[in-house]
Amino acid sequence: MTTTHPMHTTDALDTAFSRLQNDTFMRACLRHATPYTPLWLMRQAGRYLPEYRATRAKAGSFMGLATNRDYATEVTLQPLERYPLDAAILFSDILTVPDAMGLGLSFALGEGPRFAHPLRDEAAVNQLEVPDMEKLRYVFDAVSSIRKALTQADGKSRVPLIGFSGSPWTLACYMVEGAGSDDYRLVKTMLYSRPDLMHRILAINADSVAAYLNAQIDAGAQAVMVFDSWGGVLADGAFQTFSLAYTARVLSQLKRQGPQGQAIARIVFTKGGGPWLQEMGSLDCDVLGLDWTVNLGAARAAVGGVANGPGKALQGNIDPNVLFAPPAHIAAEVARVLDSFGTPHKGPGLGPTHIFNLGHGISQHTPPEHVAALVEAVHGHSRSMRA
Amino acid sequence: MTTTHPMHTTDALDTAFSRLQNDTFMRACLRHATPYTPLWLMRQAGRYLPEYRATRAKAGSFMGLATNRDYATEVTLQPLERYPLDAAILFSDILTVPDAMGLGLSFALGEGPRFAHPLRDEAAVNQLEVPDMEKLRYVFDAVSSIRKALTQADGKSRVPLIGFSGSPWTLACYMVEGAGSDDYRLVKTMLYSRPDLMHRILAINADSVAAYLNAQIDAGAQAVMVFDSWGGVLADGAFQTFSLAYTARVLSQLKRQGPQGQAIARIVFTKGGGPWLQEMGSLDCDVLGLDWTVNLGAARAAVGGVANGPGKALQGNIDPNVLFAPPAHIAAEVARVLDSFGTPHKGPGLGPTHIFNLGHGISQHTPPEHVAALVEAVHGHSRSMRA
Numbered sequence: 001m002t003t004t005h006p007m008h009t010t011d012a013l014d015t016a017f018s019r020l021q022n023d024t025f026m027r028a029c030l031r032h033a034t035p036y037t038p039l040w041l042m043r044q045a046g047r048y049l050p051e052y053r054a055t056r057a058k059a060g061s062f063m064g065l066a067t068n069r070d071y072a073t074e075v076t077l078q079p080l081e082r083y084p085l086d087a088a089i090l091f092s093d094i095l096t097v098p099d100a101m102g103l104g105l106s107f108a109l110g111e112g113p114r115f116a117h118p119l120r121d122e123a124a125v126n127q128l129e130v131p132d133m134e135k136l137r138y139v140f141d142a143v144s145s146i147r148k149a150l151t152q153a154d155g156k157s158r159v160p161l162i163g164f165s166g167s168p169w170t171l172a173c174y175m176v177e178g179a180g181s182d183d184y185r186l187v188k189t190m191l192y193s194r195p196d197l198m199h200r201i202l203a204i205n206a207d208s209v210a211a212y213l214n215a216q217i218d219a220g221a222q223a224v225m226v227f228d229s230w231g232g233v234l235a236d237g238a239f240q241t242f243s244l245a246y247t248a249r250v251l252s253q254l255k256r257q258g259p260q261g262q263a264i265a266r267i268v269f270t271k272g273g274g275p276w277l278q279e280m281g282s283l284d285c286d287v288l289g290l291d292w293t294v295n296l297g298a299a300r301a302a303v304g305g306v307a308n309g310p311g312k313a314l315q316g317n318i319d320p321n322v323l324f325a326p327p328a329h330i331a332a333e334v335a336r337v338l339d340s341f342g343t344p345h346k347g348p349g350l351g352p353t354h355i356f357n358l359g360h361g362i363s364q365h366t367p368p369e370h371v372a373a374l375v376e377a378v379h380g381h382s383r384s385m386r387a
Numbered sequence: 388m389t390t391t392h393p394m395h396t397t398d399a400l401d402t403a404f405s406r407l408q409n410d411t412f413m414r415a416c417l418r419h420a421t422p423y424t425p426l427w428l429m430r431q432a433g434r435y436l437p438e439y440r441a442t443r444a445k446a447g448s449f450m451g452l453a454t455n456r457d458y459a460t461e462v463t464l465q466p467l468e469r470y471p472l473d474a475a476i477l478f479s480d481i482l483t484v485p486d487a488m489g490l491g492l493s494f495a496l497g498e499g500p501r502f503a504h505p506l507r508d509e510a511a512v513n514q515l516e517v518p519d520m521e522k523l524r525y526v527f528d529a530v531s532s533i534r535k536a537l538t539q540a541d542g543k544s545r546v547p548l549i550g551f552s553g554s555p556w557t558l559a560c561y562m563v564e565g566a567g568s569d570d571y572r573l574v575k576t577m578l579y580s581r582p583d584l585m586h587r588i589l590a591i592n593a594d595s596v597a598a599y600l601n602a603q604i605d606a607g608a609q610a611v612m613v614f615d616s617w618g619g620v621l622a623d624g625a626f627q628t629f630s631l632a633y634t635a636r637v638l639s640q641l642k643r644q645g646p647q648g649q650a651i652a653r654i655v656f657t658k659g660g661g662p663w664l665q666e667m668g669s670l671d672c673d674v675l676g677l678d679w680t681v682n683l684g685a686a687r688a689a690v691g692g693v694a695n696g697p698g699k700a701l702q703g704n705i706d707p708n709v710l711f712a713p714p715a716h717i718a719a720e721v722a723r724v725l726d727s728f729g730t731p732h733k734g735p736g737l738g739p740t741h742i743f744n745l746g747h748g749i750s751q752h753t754p755p756e757h758v759a760a761l762v763e764a765v766h767g768h769s770r771s772m773r774a
Contacts, residue, residue, distance in 0.1 A: 183707075183708070183750060184708065185708060185711065185750065185752065188706065188708035188709075188711070189708060189711040189712065191708075192706075192708060192709050192711065192712035192716055192720065193711065193712040193713060193716060232680065234680070234706075235679035235680065235704075235705070235706040235746070236679065236680055236681060236682040236727070237682075237723060237727070238706070239680070272659070272680065274661065274662040275661040275662070275680045275681060275682070292621075292622035292623065293619065293621070293622065293623055293626070293659065293662045294623060294662060295623040295624075295662070317622075318622070319575065319579075319621075319622040319625070320570075321570070321571065321572055321575035321576060321578075321579060322575075322579050324572065324575070324576040324579065324580065325576065325579035325580040326580060329579055329580060333579065336624060340623070340624070359622070363570060363572065365572065
């Protein structure tokens with residue numbers, strides 16, 4: 001490969017690809033041609049799998065599961081045993097960082113996450129600091145353990161492992177609200193009334209997330225993803241100031257290469273970020289994740305780039321609810337999504353590429369056999385598109 | 388006024404404007420110049436007002452309030468007594484139509500709406516019919532009563548009255564789910580598994596909504612608005628097929644003129660509809676409502692039209708959470724939103740116009756004096772923009 005990549009050296013790319021048995025995800029992230037469209041699923045290790053529920057029952061609680069290296073390794077690999085997925089993603093939670101800041105994360109049964117000490121006043125905000133990364137050692141240990149479990153007899157990794165974190169804004173939502181929210185009233189009241197406090201939280205979150213993702217890279221993560229799950233609740237203008245700018249601050253601090261000198265793929269996903277796609281195209285990352293409201297063809301035209309141009313790979317974006325339909329309907333919707341992107345770059349060199357995914361996390365009510373139908377349809381149809 | 392309006396005759400426009408004391412809302416809807424930017428607020432008659440809570444307490448329940456002509460009139464006028472708003476909106480609920488279809492609407496205290504008989508199988512869908520509009524007489528009686536209460540000594544209406552309905556898709560969401568939903572799993576399972584059933588529901592909903600809005604027009608509503616509150620949860624492709632097409636079916640059946648031959652303004656609001664703004668620009672309506680994620684300047688460029696062109700007036704779109712900030716911050720955000728649209732059409736003839744509104748309903752937690760600050764800022768800043 002002699003093409004110059006705008007973000008990665010040829011050596012770093014070769015190292016990234018050559019150490020993988022299945023390099024389709026990594027190649028597509030870095031805008032190189034692949035024989036089919038790779039896929040993984042947000043929340044692919046989760047409650048829809050009976051084997052996950054069994055491990056969780058052993059662990060006793062969600063945090064018991066997430067903080068135990070062996071359990072986290074076990075559940076991360078479960079979906080790969082069932083389906084020929086093209087990437088693994090660390091089993092963890094997006095809220096580990098604020099927990100390490102001392103906010104006290106817990107998961108009540110049947111409810112979402114909750115913080116014992118939300119940020120509700122200036123004093124609490126002033127006390128906030130970038131946490132000691134040692135408090136997150138359990139995450140980095142899980143990354144190393146998963147990488148080991150993915151290593152094959154030939155020394156190559158079966159598929160790449162994606163590390164992740166919540167975005168500075170998404171973390172701030174939970175940190176101020178203390179839990180999930182319908183209206184984001186508390187965090188937006190702070191944003192509109194005391195933007196100085198909000199900027200302080202976001203700056204600390206950005207520096208914390210960067211350190212956290214860099215430590216995941218050092219531990220072996222081959223790609224990292226920033227989940228801006230709540231970016232889409234912001235108003236135009238506020239999104240750019242309070243979410244996008246701090247995602248950019250994270251990206252500016254991220255390591256470009258892992259411990260073997262391999263290129264690291266950097267993914268940003270903003271749920272509801274469709275209105276700002278053009279502006280997200282300027283982020284210093286390799287891949288943009290898209291939810292199901294976005295037309296992939298339009299997104300490719302806007303930010304997908306041409307051969308050797310500074311475009312982004314696109315990841316997404318089928319509605320997870322499609323998985324409740326019968327397999328024939330799933331296959332038809334998969335084809336519609338793949339066709340909306342169009343035939344990806346067939347190379348050599350760089351060009352528009354697509355990583356198939358859901359537009360959001362998989363539902364706990366999904367029949368596991370429907371996931372098999374989805375994976376088969378993605379691999380099958382995307383091979384035929386390239387023929 | 389000698390300009391030809393693409394949708395309304397000169398006579399119908401003159402009749403619409405001349406029968407109003409304050410015609411700014413109606414003029415802006417129909418893309419005529421106004422001395423300032425008119426405003427009203429989604430859910431302006433509501434729980435944030437102590438006088439509303441007092442009337443609701445008298446009525447005993449939400450449906451007791453909505454189905455009583457005198458109470459509905461009383462609460463519709465309450466925000467106009469406090470603030471110099473430029474339009475009134477009928478106090479009612481978006482779910483009256485499925486209730487009239489026999490689904491059994493109720494509002495449990497502290498919870499959202501609930502249907503006793505949701506549509507869960509083919510038999511239930513097959514039994515669905517356009518309801519007898521006599522079952523919705525209480526709504527039309529409220530419209531007549533409110534119009535009477537708004538009529539001044541000179542025979543003119545103080546401000547115009549907006550009638551409304553949920554969109555066919557938004558009604559279908561509640562009709563299938565039976566209540567609000569986090570994931571729209573049931574309605575999307577039907578959509579992806581049995582699109583034939585979904586199309587049957589939507590066709591009946593569209594014809595019902597059209598008959599319902601036409602009866603509101605006959606009863607005196609000077610503008611009608613279709614609330615597609617849940618259009619934004621649909622995937623690209625599904626939105627066009629299952630929401631937009633049926634909103635278009637409603638619009639194609641709507642009366643263009645009221646009983647006095649006056650032009651009726653037709654507004655469509657899709658929460659989360661930003662990704663499909665261009666396609667919504669082809670709808671046969673006068674105004675598009677926008678939520679706060681949309682940049683008004685970009686929307687104006689996309690669908691606002693030029694002088695005498697087939698553009699849309701735009702309505703929106705400040706984040707309701709801005710109202711939790713102090714008045715000086717509210718004024719700054721109001722100016723930002725008005726400036727993002729830019730100076731509206733000042734001409735004779737037709738051109739880009741803006742109706743200020745929230746991007747979604749006002750929160751029950753809003754301090755009423757903050758609404759006064761918002762209204763003053765909108766009127767003041769928008770006058771200065773035209774100077």
